[in-house]
Amino acid sequence: xxxxxxxRFEGKLAVLLVGEEEKKVNFPRQFLPEEVGAGDYLKIEITxxxxxxxxxxxxxxxxxxx
Numbered sequence: 001x002x003x004x005x006x007x008r009f010e011g012k013l014a015v016l017l018v019g020e021e022e023k024k025v026n027f028p029r030q031f032l033p034e035e036v037g038a039g040d041y042l043k044i045e046i047t048x049x050x051x052x053x054x055x056x057x058x059x060x061x062x063x064x065x066x
Contacts, residue, residue: 001043001044001045002018002019002043002044002045002046003018003019003020003041003042003043003044004016004017004018004019004025004041004042004043004044005017005018005022005039005040005041005042006032006036006037006038006039006040006041006042007024007038008038009029009038010026011029012028012029012030013026013027013028013029014026014027014028014029014032015027016042018044
């Protein structure tokens with residue numbers, strides 16, 4: 001789990017300070033919950049989508065076979 005601080009909004013972007021080092025990341029505002037605002041802390045979880053990855057690999061393989 002990654003911690004992020006919502007620093008501010010700049011138009012359609014949210015400026016997040018991510019991790020202990022507070023790396024600045026511009027993130028599309030549309031993907032955040034509506035109720036969040038500047039000053040809120042967020043939890044970010046990134047996981048690999050095994051199903052979609054395998055489907056994409058299979059599709060690429062099939063295209064190369066044609």
